[in-house]
Structure formats: C-alpha cells, structure tokens
Amino acid sequence: MLRLWRWFSFRHLRSYKGRALLCLLGVALGVAVFIGIKTAASSAMSSFQATVTSLAGTAELQVIGQGTGFPEGLYATVVSADGVRAATPVLEFNVLAAPPLDEPLLMLGIDVFSDQEFRQYQFIESEQTSGAILSFLTEPGAVALTEKFAERHGLNLNDQLEIFAGSKRLTFTLRTLLKLKGPARALEGNVALVDIATAQEAFDRIGRLDRIDLLLEEKTSTKMVVEDLRKLLPADVRVEEPNQRLGRIQEMVDAYRLNLLALSLIALFVGIFLIFNAVAFAVSKRRFEIAMLRVLGTQRWQILGLFLGEALIVGLLGAILGVGLGLVMAKLALKAMAQTISELYLLVRAETLTLSPLVILLGTGPALGVALLGGLVPSLEASRTLPKEALYRGTLERRLHMNIGKVSLVGGVVLALGYLCSQQPPVDGLPIFGFVAAFLILAGFSFLAPASVLLVNRVLAPVLARTFKLEGQMASRYLGRSLNRSAVAIASLMTALAMLISISILILSFRQTVVVWTEQIIAADIYISPAGRITGQRGGLPSKLVDSLPQLPGVTAVERLTETPIRIGEVVALLDATDLVVKEKFGRIMYRRGSSRDIMRRCREQGQVSISEVLSNRLGLGEGDTIEIPTPKGVESLVIAGVFYDYRTEGGMVIMDQSTYRRYWPEDRRYTSVALYLDSNADPEEVRAQIRRNLDQSQEVFITSNRELRREILRIFDQTFSITYALQIIAIVVAIFGIVNTLILLVRERERDIGVLKAVGATNRQVQRMTVLEAGLMGFISFVLGTVNGILLSLLLIFVINKQSFGWTIQFSIPPGMLGKTLILVLVCSVLAGIAPARAAVSKKVSEVMRLE
Amino acid sequence: MIELESLTKTYTLGRQRIVAVSDVSLRIRPGEFTAIMGKSGCGKTTLLSLMGGLDRPDSGHIRVNGQDITQLADQELTRYRRDQVGIIFQFFNLIPILTVAENVALPYSLQGKSSADIWERVQALLRDVDLLERREHYPHEISGGEMQRVAIARALINRPRLVLADEPTGNLDSRTGHQVMEIMAELSDRHKTTFILATHSEEAASYAGRRLLMRDGSIRSVEESQEGT
Known part of the structure; x- marks a missing residue:
C-alpha cells in the first residue's frame, strides 16, 4: 500500500500542485478559523484569569461593591467578623493615560501595610529609588508604575503621569518602578499603584472602598464566613471567592465564541466539496491507471485506500497550514475578544497567545474527517469501477443521474430534520440545536443541488439558446450532463454564498433595526460624557x-x-x-x-x-x-x-x-x-x-452631537462585524477557485468534443464563449440556490440563534441592493473563473486530439 | 481540384522525431472517390488532417481549387473547415449532448444560422441516410452504424467540396461497414463531392475509384479502378 501511495499518490499530487493547494486552502481556512477563535478566546480567558488571580494575590475571599463601592465603615465590620484573620481595603479604577500615552491603566489604591500579607509587589531597588517606597506613602501625588509600562513610554522617575479619571484630568508623579511580578503582571503590566488615601482624594471617593480582600483563620469554613458576612453587609455588596468571577466570564465568552465557531464549521463544509472535487478529478484523470491496476490484480480496498490516502494527505497538510493561519487569526481576534470581556467584567489587556495542544487536536481532527468525507464518494466509485468500465468516461455521470431521486430524498429528509432542530429550545442558554439546524440546512441543500441544478438549468435553457445561440444551448446542455462534477462545484459555491447572504441579511437587518432604533431613541441634540x-x-x-x-x-x-x-x-x-x-x-x-x-x-x-x-x-x-x-x-x-x-x-x-x-x-x-x-x-x-x-x-469632557453619536454607534456596529465579512470573502474566493477547478476538469473530459467542434468549423472564440458561458451559468445557478438557502439560514440566525443567544429583536429585511451586488460579484467572478479553462479548451490542436484515435 | 505539393510533416515524441508525411505530391480531381491505404502509423490520418486544415504541414503546399490553405490564417482555416470540408471519423465523434438532428445541423449552427433555416436540408440528409425517424434521439440511444450515418450526414450538411473519412468502417462490423460505404459512395456520386477515405480495409477501399498506398509517410503506388465510383 505504501508503495502504491509513493508511486501514484505522491507523484500525482506533485503534478497537480495548484489543485492540491486549493483544497489545502479550503481545509486550512476552516481549521484556521476554529483554532484562531478558540485560541483567542482561551488566551483572553487566561489573561483575564492571570489578572484576577494576580490581583487577588493570596486573598481567600473578596468583599466587592458595585457602582461607587461601599462606605469604608464596613471595613471594621468585616475585620471583626468571625473567621477573618486579615483584611485589606482596595480601590480600583480604570483610567486612561492621557495622550500621547493613550492607554488604559488599572489604578489600584492600596493600604501598603495591610496589603503586604496579600500581594508581593517587588520594587526595583536603585539609588534613585531609595526612600521611594516611603515617599510613596507620604506624598499625595505619588504613583508606582511597572517597569514595562514606563519603559514603553520612556517615563523616568519623577516624571509626571497625566490621566483621565472620568471628566477629571489628574497628574501624578512617578516615584517607584515595579518589577513585572505578582500583581503587577495584571493587564500585561498596565498597572499603577497609589496609596489608598491618595486614590480616595483624587477620585472623589473619600470614605468609600471598592473591595476588601480577606484571609481566613485556619480550619474555618469558607462557606460559613461567607454566610456570616452576607448577613452583616448591605445587599449590593457581594462576598465571593476570587475564582467565582472566572466561571461567569467563561459563560459569556462561550456564547460569543459559538457564533464564530459556526463560521469555521461552514468553512470546513466548503472544504468537503473542494476535496470531493479534487478526488473526483484524480479518479477521472486516472481512469486508465485504475483499470490497469485492477487488471494487474490490485484489490478494491487498495484502490479505495489509494484515493482516500490522497484525500487524507491533503487534509493533513491543510490542517497544518490551518494551525499556522489560525494563530495569526487568533492574534487579530484577541483584541476584540479582550474588549468584549472588558466591557462587562474587568479591564483585560491580552497580548500573548496561549497555545493549547487540545485545541490544535480539536481543530485538525475535523479537517481529517472532512478530507475522508469529501474523498469517500469518489474513492468508492473508483474502487467499484470494473476494469473494463474504467476505460470509458461517463460511468460516474450515469450513476449519479440514476441516483438523483435518492440523493434528493436524502436532502429532503435532512432539511426536515433541520426544521425539527430549529424548533428546539436552547441548551444551557446556548443555541446548540440552532447550529445543528444550520448545518443540516446546508447539508440538505447540498443534497438537493443536483436536482435543483437540473431544474434551474431547464428553465434557463431556452433563454440561453435564444440569447447566446448554439454556445448558450451547448453550455446549458453540458452543464446538465456533467452533473457529478458541476453539482459539486455549484454546491460548494452555493454554500459559501448562502453563508455570505445569510450573514449579510442578519447584519443588514440588524443594522437597519439599530438605525431605526438610534433615530428614535437618540433624540437629544447634545450628549456630554466624561473624557x-x-x-x-x-x-x-x-x-x-x-x-x-x-x-x-x-x-x-x-x-x-x-x-x-x-x-x-x-x-x-x-x-x-x-x-x-x-x-x-x-x-x-x-x-x-x-x-x-x-x-x-x-x-x-x-x-x-x-x-x-x-x-x-x-x-x-x-x-x-x-x-x-x-x-x-x-x-x-x-x-x-x-x-x-x-x-x-x-x-x-x-x-x-x-x-x-x-x-x-x-x-x-x-x-x-x-x-x-x-x-x-x-x-x-x-x-x-x-x-x-x-x-x-x-x-475634560466629550461633547457629542446627535448625529455624531448615531454615527459612532454605527461605526462600532460595523467594526464588530468586520471580521465576519473578511472570513466570508475568503470562503467565496476558495469556492470560486472550485469552479475554475471543475471547469478545467470538464474541459479535459470534453477534449474530444471540443476537437470535433473545431474540426467541423467552430472558431476558438465560440469554444471559449461556450466555456465561459458555462462558468457564468454555474455561478448564476449557485447564486439562485445560495439565495434561497441563505434566506432560510438568515431566518434561522435571526429568529432562533440570535433569539436564543442574545434575545434581540431584529426586524427581518432582505436588502435587494445586497443581493444585486452579490449577483454581480458572483457573475463577474465566475466568468473570470471560466477564462483559464476556456483558454485550456482551445490550447490543443484539433489534430492532436483526433490522433487519440 | 486538390493539389498536394512536396508535403512534409514531422512530430516530436519525447526525444524522438517521427516523420509522419514525407514529401507527398498528389492531385485529386473534383468528385473523385479516393482511398488512401496503408498500415497503422503509415501517415494516412496525418495526410487527411493536413488536407482538412486540422493541422499545418512543416513544408509544402495544399491547394484546394487554387487556394493554398497552408497560407491561411487561423480564422480563415476555420472558415475553410466549416465551409468546404466535411469530416467523418472512425469513432463517429458525435456530440453526446446534442440530438441526431442537432448533430447534423452543428456546422450550420456554428455559423449562427437558426435551425429553421436548415431544417429542410437536415431532414433531407437524414432521409438519405435513413435516420429521419431517429432525429430526436441522442447518440447513446442509437447503434454504431447509425452513429456513423449521422456523422456522414453532418459531413455533408454544408455542401462541402471535400469529405475526408478516417477509417469510417474501422469501428463497425462488416455488414454495417458495407452499408455505410454504400451510402458514402452513393452520396459522393449524387452530390459530386470529392471523397478521400483513409482505411486499411480492402473492402472499404474497393468502393474508391483510385487507391493510393502509403508506407512510412510516402505514397508508394497509385491504382486506378474501373469498378469504383
């Protein structure tokens, strides 16, 4: 078997590098999105975790206020509670270092004496800083920054640091530098320390605290201390263990991530078609070789193994490329992810990626599955082909023609299952069944693709014949006849388009809803907020x-x-x-x-x-x-x-x-x-x-006009969705390459027909026009099917998946402009895709083709 | 009148140079039914390809009614093939997605003419080859002999001056082959069309008025027959 692979598979892959690369890209895209999103999410999570744990230090419990915190009088109550061994008060502010620094900083107001038992800050000792720690306590405007932050902005000791806290512009003096250890690691070093009294004064919070960290006496039940404290504290003050914050954030990140993961699955779905196409191409190209191998005594399972092996090699290489691309993507997505976490929980600054072998395994596993799935049908066909049959082309076509009924029936059943899934409630607040339904809709439509291609083609045939004469008639007939190739390419472009159209409908409907909403609720003329x-x-x-x-x-x-x-x-x-x-x-x-x-x-x-x-x-x-x-x-x-x-x-x-x-x-x-x-x-x-x-x-305040605020809301909206657009465009480009691939294959299969046409007087231009028309027809049919599929998916996204994961009401609307633009894009791309195959179609001399006889 | 003058054509196969046609000179009179005979690889098909404008010679000239087709530009050569030549292949080479009638009409349709214009002629030709009943069938629905008859009708649709047939009976049993040759001979006679046949079948060649024997790319002997058409 190994020798078969070495002799046949590797040599073929080497000869058809472009085609193999295309499949590789399709698979890589799916894997990349999966790994990118997963890695970005887990990196943001671990950065968040590092911030939470490093800030908590050794604290076993935290008393946390909300909004403007709680009166500092509660400190005495907490310290004297049963089971509490030590306590330290903390004030926490997210501030913005004034331009040109323009970076968020977590400013911590601490009580240096009681804090020592909780956190180990390491100050950089030097002559210059001797006595700095002391001055840190006594001098009102003193601040400590991490060495990393100071170095990045060229700040030296005794330099001034300006920050915005709400609408106030405050100035501090840098007195001490902190090593990037312990709590200073929070937010990748964007931490500033001030004395708690300084903080209270500077931020107008005299007499108030945000948090009290606690250490408990040995052999004390944490649960009992929590219960006792809850009785002593007001209702808006929480008592919890530091890691409880992590669980909640995890849930939120999961919901956010799920949407993007669905995108990665769609990309993998497109990959299935690409691999199917590539293996079908290999099977068609090597009919004679299969026949000879069979004649020479090669077993069916060996033929199956040969082609499946090739699919797996492509899958594996795609997965490896996908991991690399995924890490690049993770780096890009990390900022967005950290921002989402920051908006609701705690300021997070995530810079480094955390790699998980499990994520890489989870990402590459499906890629191999996709490769097997995509390669299975054509490989099975190859293995079942009789040696005699393999000498003639068209066997696969006849088989598929005969099975159209069955394939369509499967499509119908899969769609019905999809509908059932869409009616199910969420699982743990996540629209799991909604995503399964989306997958089933895509799969169902793919199974229905051959029958739909025949149907649409039949409707279009008279129009084409009238408009483009013989070339139109032949393009349409060829398409109908080569269903096993064309339906796969069409299904793949249809899937990519369905994804583009559904997500565009979702985003544009959502945007339209938001536009109407902002017009109604942003009624004031001027808005003022802290800078x-x-x-x-x-x-x-x-x-x-x-x-x-x-x-x-x-x-x-x-x-x-x-x-x-x-x-x-x-x-x-x-x-x-x-x-x-x-x-x-x-x-x-x-x-x-x-x-x-x-x-x-x-x-x-x-x-x-x-x-x-x-x-x-x-x-x-x-x-x-x-x-x-x-x-x-x-x-x-x-x-x-x-x-x-x-x-x-x-x-x-x-x-x-x-x-x-x-x-x-x-x-x-x-x-x-x-x-x-x-x-x-x-x-x-x-x-x-x-x-x-x-x-x-x-x-310092921001003064925004009505129009500016609306524009800003829409700007943020558009920014949020920009990554999705980028992913979709890549998927479409890959699918368009699928059309190029298919047409080249079809042209090769029709070499003799093309030779005859030229022999009986067809000009090169006529043959080329036929091929380009066929490409355009494939694009158009993909668009028609993709639109129907996309509209169904968008209904699912808006009324099931969005409702279950976010609960927003989005007014459904199909923007005709978007559909028009998509149609133009598809037609232009598919006609362009037809150019190379059209050139290939006329590249051979008639006599060369005829000499085959 | 077809005149071949010092025609030579070579191919390169890997590193090997093969002389397919070597210094062939020949005259064929209008309406003549000529058979080129010889073993496989002797250059028959290449000679036919050159005369049909499917390929260009390395040197020499081909004059068809005084026009040197070796000097024609690609587009003119295509027009020559379409308007003046009909080709019949061993493997019929019908277009599988077109019906019998559409296959016959193909050279006409390629000129952008609508099928209505040529329907009468297609019908007449299909009647000549006894396939009118089968006009709506697709190639895979008819037999080999019928396919070759469709190919003959297609070759004649443009009223060509020259019909080239490459082993037209090579893929048929002897009875069907005989029928096909009968039809070709009769149509050649009726339409006064020049027919050139490449074959290694003595029986097929027996329908020709003149027989040329090719070996190693050259014409070795010419034999005139009184019985042929």
Whole structure:
C-alpha cells in the first residue's frame, strides 16, 4: 500500500500542485478559523484569569461593591467578623493615560501595610529609588508604575503621569518602578499603584472602598464566613471567592465564541466539496491507471485506500497550514475578544497567545474527517469501477443521474430534520440545536443541488439558446450532463454564498433595526460624557458643570443619567437612572408593548422600572412581574412597567427614574452623562462652545452631537462585524477557485468534443464563449440556490440563534441592493473563473486530439 | 481540384522525431472517390488532417481549387473547415449532448444560422441516410452504424467540396461497414463531392475509384479502378 501511495499518490499530487493547494486552502481556512477563535478566546480567558488571580494575590475571599463601592465603615465590620484573620481595603479604577500615552491603566489604591500579607509587589531597588517606597506613602501625588509600562513610554522617575479619571484630568508623579511580578503582571503590566488615601482624594471617593480582600483563620469554613458576612453587609455588596468571577466570564465568552465557531464549521463544509472535487478529478484523470491496476490484480480496498490516502494527505497538510493561519487569526481576534470581556467584567489587556495542544487536536481532527468525507464518494466509485468500465468516461455521470431521486430524498429528509432542530429550545442558554439546524440546512441543500441544478438549468435553457445561440444551448446542455462534477462545484459555491447572504441579511437587518432604533431613541441634540470614558470607568461629570447646564442659552431641557453596573442573580446588567420627566416630554424609549408615555409615568410616579428585552429574556421576566435589584438599602422588589428594545449591551439594562435611584443609592451623587435638548433655533455649536468655556482647566469632557453619536454607534456596529465579512470573502474566493477547478476538469473530459467542434468549423472564440458561458451559468445557478438557502439560514440566525443567544429583536429585511451586488460579484467572478479553462479548451490542436484515435 | 505539393510533416515524441508525411505530391480531381491505404502509423490520418486544415504541414503546399490553405490564417482555416470540408471519423465523434438532428445541423449552427433555416436540408440528409425517424434521439440511444450515418450526414450538411473519412468502417462490423460505404459512395456520386477515405480495409477501399498506398509517410503506388465510383 505504501508503495502504491509513493508511486501514484505522491507523484500525482506533485503534478497537480495548484489543485492540491486549493483544497489545502479550503481545509486550512476552516481549521484556521476554529483554532484562531478558540485560541483567542482561551488566551483572553487566561489573561483575564492571570489578572484576577494576580490581583487577588493570596486573598481567600473578596468583599466587592458595585457602582461607587461601599462606605469604608464596613471595613471594621468585616475585620471583626468571625473567621477573618486579615483584611485589606482596595480601590480600583480604570483610567486612561492621557495622550500621547493613550492607554488604559488599572489604578489600584492600596493600604501598603495591610496589603503586604496579600500581594508581593517587588520594587526595583536603585539609588534613585531609595526612600521611594516611603515617599510613596507620604506624598499625595505619588504613583508606582511597572517597569514595562514606563519603559514603553520612556517615563523616568519623577516624571509626571497625566490621566483621565472620568471628566477629571489628574497628574501624578512617578516615584517607584515595579518589577513585572505578582500583581503587577495584571493587564500585561498596565498597572499603577497609589496609596489608598491618595486614590480616595483624587477620585472623589473619600470614605468609600471598592473591595476588601480577606484571609481566613485556619480550619474555618469558607462557606460559613461567607454566610456570616452576607448577613452583616448591605445587599449590593457581594462576598465571593476570587475564582467565582472566572466561571461567569467563561459563560459569556462561550456564547460569543459559538457564533464564530459556526463560521469555521461552514468553512470546513466548503472544504468537503473542494476535496470531493479534487478526488473526483484524480479518479477521472486516472481512469486508465485504475483499470490497469485492477487488471494487474490490485484489490478494491487498495484502490479505495489509494484515493482516500490522497484525500487524507491533503487534509493533513491543510490542517497544518490551518494551525499556522489560525494563530495569526487568533492574534487579530484577541483584541476584540479582550474588549468584549472588558466591557462587562474587568479591564483585560491580552497580548500573548496561549497555545493549547487540545485545541490544535480539536481543530485538525475535523479537517481529517472532512478530507475522508469529501474523498469517500469518489474513492468508492473508483474502487467499484470494473476494469473494463474504467476505460470509458461517463460511468460516474450515469450513476449519479440514476441516483438523483435518492440523493434528493436524502436532502429532503435532512432539511426536515433541520426544521425539527430549529424548533428546539436552547441548551444551557446556548443555541446548540440552532447550529445543528444550520448545518443540516446546508447539508440538505447540498443534497438537493443536483436536482435543483437540473431544474434551474431547464428553465434557463431556452433563454440561453435564444440569447447566446448554439454556445448558450451547448453550455446549458453540458452543464446538465456533467452533473457529478458541476453539482459539486455549484454546491460548494452555493454554500459559501448562502453563508455570505445569510450573514449579510442578519447584519443588514440588524443594522437597519439599530438605525431605526438610534433615530428614535437618540433624540437629544447634545450628549456630554466624561473624557476618560473607557471600559469600567465609573467617574462622573463635574457637578458644577451639570448644574450650570439648564441656565445655558438655547437649552430647553437637561436629562441627567447615572449609569452603574449591577448584578441580578448571575446576570450583569447596566442600571440607567435618568430624568424620566424630561425623557417623557422630549425623548423616547421603544417599548415592545404599551404606551411609552404611560410606562414612563408609572416609573416616575410609582417607582417602577423598565427592563431591556435582553434582560427580560435572560431572567424570564416580563411586564407586570417584579425584579429583585440589590441596592445599598437591601434587595428591592420593583415592578416592571415595560420591556424596551435596546441594542447597547449583551447583558441587558434596567431603566429607572433619577428620583427612584437617589432613594436607593443616596450616596451616589454622580451623573455619568447628560443629554441636552435645545431650542429649535439654538445653534448646537454655540452651545457646545459655551459648555467648553464653563469647564475648568483640570476638566475634560466629550461633547457629542446627535448625529455624531448615531454615527459612532454605527461605526462600532460595523467594526464588530468586520471580521465576519473578511472570513466570508475568503470562503467565496476558495469556492470560486472550485469552479475554475471543475471547469478545467470538464474541459479535459470534453477534449474530444471540443476537437470535433473545431474540426467541423467552430472558431476558438465560440469554444471559449461556450466555456465561459458555462462558468457564468454555474455561478448564476449557485447564486439562485445560495439565495434561497441563505434566506432560510438568515431566518434561522435571526429568529432562533440570535433569539436564543442574545434575545434581540431584529426586524427581518432582505436588502435587494445586497443581493444585486452579490449577483454581480458572483457573475463577474465566475466568468473570470471560466477564462483559464476556456483558454485550456482551445490550447490543443484539433489534430492532436483526433490522433487519440 | 486538390493539389498536394512536396508535403512534409514531422512530430516530436519525447526525444524522438517521427516523420509522419514525407514529401507527398498528389492531385485529386473534383468528385473523385479516393482511398488512401496503408498500415497503422503509415501517415494516412496525418495526410487527411493536413488536407482538412486540422493541422499545418512543416513544408509544402495544399491547394484546394487554387487556394493554398497552408497560407491561411487561423480564422480563415476555420472558415475553410466549416465551409468546404466535411469530416467523418472512425469513432463517429458525435456530440453526446446534442440530438441526431442537432448533430447534423452543428456546422450550420456554428455559423449562427437558426435551425429553421436548415431544417429542410437536415431532414433531407437524414432521409438519405435513413435516420429521419431517429432525429430526436441522442447518440447513446442509437447503434454504431447509425452513429456513423449521422456523422456522414453532418459531413455533408454544408455542401462541402471535400469529405475526408478516417477509417469510417474501422469501428463497425462488416455488414454495417458495407452499408455505410454504400451510402458514402452513393452520396459522393449524387452530390459530386470529392471523397478521400483513409482505411486499411480492402473492402472499404474497393468502393474508391483510385487507391493510393502509403508506407512510412510516402505514397508508394497509385491504382486506378474501373469498378469504383
């Protein structure tokens, strides 16, 4: 067997490098996406884990506040609780180092004395820094940075570090450098240490803490300490073990990852067709060789092994290439992944990739499976071919023609199974059955491809014959006759197109929904927010500024907003407290049911709340239900007045009136953003300039116009989906190459026919036009089938997969412009794909072909 | 009138140079039925290819009614094949995706003419070869002899001056071969078309008015027959 492979398979692969490379690319793409996404996700996770564990140090339990934290008086309560051996207070801020540094920093306010038992900071000792540690404690503006961060930005001791904390611009002096060890490793070294008193003062948090880390006495039950502490602490303060944070983030990353993984499976799916094509090509090309081998006594299983072996070699090489590509892709996806984690949980800065052998195995395994699956049918055909039969071409074609009924029946059954799967509920919040249904739809359509090609071809045949005369007629007939080749190429392009069309419909429908939504809800003329607005930033706007706004000329109304993350059960959501009286009059919230004015009035007058659709789905709560919200005053049960559409967060939102918020969060005096409604004749630019003039030197805010904010939302939206577009384009290019591949194969099989045509007077141009027309026809039929398939898939994506994983309502719409553009793209690409085979078709002299006789 | 003058054609096979046609000079009169005989590899098919404009000689000239086809550009040569030559192959070489009638009409259709224009002629030719009933059949639905008769009809559709037949009976049993030769001889006579036949069958050659014997690329003897057409 080995000798057979060496003599036949390797030599053939060497002679048809281009074709082998194409298959290799198809498989590599699938593997790359799989490994890329998995590796990026696990790298982001491990970076997150490293941050969490290095920041937690030796802490066994953490008391964590939300929003603006909790009063420092609780520290005494916690320290004196049973079972607590040691405690240290912490303030945590995500700040933005001012330009030109422009990087996020995690600023930790610590109590150096009590902290020592928890974390081992290593300071760089030098003459210059002697006494630095001391000054770190005594000097109010002192900060310690990691050596890595300082080096990257050329910062030396005693240099100034400017940061944005909310709308404040703060200046610190670099007094000490930290080695990149222990807690300083968090966020890849983007850590700044200050004394806790300095932090409280600088960030207007006097008397408040974010976290208390705890060490427990030996032989104490952690569970009991947690229970005791919960009794002593307000409802919005959590007690948990450091690694509990990891479990929650894992779930979120899983949901995000699943969508991209589905994409990688589709790419692998295209790979199956490519391999099928390549092996079918090899079988056709080597009919004579198979026959001779069979005549010489080679067993059927050996022939099967020979061709399957070739498919496996291609699969294996594709997998190896895929691993390399995957790592490049992981590097690119890592940033996006880290950003998603940062948005909801903790600022994460992931730079290094974590390689897992298991992921690589999981990625390459399916590639080999794909290779086997793609190679199986043509290899089986090769092995079953009688020596006599192998001398004639067309045996495969006749077989497939006879089996069209059966193949279509299988397609129908697979589609029916797909429908059943789409009706199933999610598994652990994940749309597992939805993805199975997507796969079954793609598979079902592929099985239906031969029959559909015949059908569409029959409809198009008269049009082609009328428009393109004999060339059109022959292109259409040839296509119908070479179904076993053309249907596979068409199915492969159809799959890639279905993927492009379905995801485009999803994205464009989603985008259209968001556009309508932003037009309705972004009703104010100007929005003001703190300049240091980065993930997890909890700073507010200067109160003097907020108070001055109603008096500004041209301002009709001011809507103040306080945004704070809250935990409801296991769900992290955003709480938006707003001036509903203003919103009711000037703005809008899109509710899924009921009158918006009425709901807002109930929220204002009766202390009810509105929740977003996503949160409603996650918690299983709707209008009229009560929602339990942890507040500093205890867990409050509030009535849900309405459920509104919102596309800002994956976690969901709660909206309440400012008066309700102040009742439960009396300590929080922040306004995290403000919306201004102007007179109809006011000049927004003038108002903007006036606001700027009212600011102190040390304050920095973002002032955004209505239009800019809408544009920014759409920019972020488009950016989020850019990676998907790139992947789809690659899949289509690979599938188009599949058409080139198939046509070259078909031209080779029709060499004699082409010779006859030329012998009886066909010009080269006529033969070329025939081939190019056939390519265009294949592209067109792929488009028709891909569109039907894509629309079905998009319905599944929007109404099943999206609903189950995110719960957003997306208004389904098919953008005709997108379909038109796709059709042009496909026709242009497939006609271009026909050019090389068309050249090949006329490259041989008629006499050379005829001499075969 | 077809005139071949010092025609030579060589092929390179790997590192070996093969002389397929060597310095052949010949005249064939209009309407003549000529058979070129010889063993496999003697150069018969190559000679036919050169006369049919399927290939170009290395040296020498081929004049068909005074026009030197060796000097024609590719497009003109295609036109020559389409308008003046009909070819009949040993393996029939019908286009499998076209029906019998469409195969016959093919050279006409290649000129962009609609089938309506030529339908009458296709019908007449199919009647001549006794296949009118089978006009809607596809090649795989008819027998070898029938396929060759379709090929004869196709070769005559353009009213060519010259029909070249390469071993037309080589793939048929002797009875069918005989029928096919009868039809060819009769049509050649009726349409006053020059027929050149390459064959190694004595029986097939017996229908020809003149027989040329080829060996190693050259014509060794010429034999005129009174019985032939």
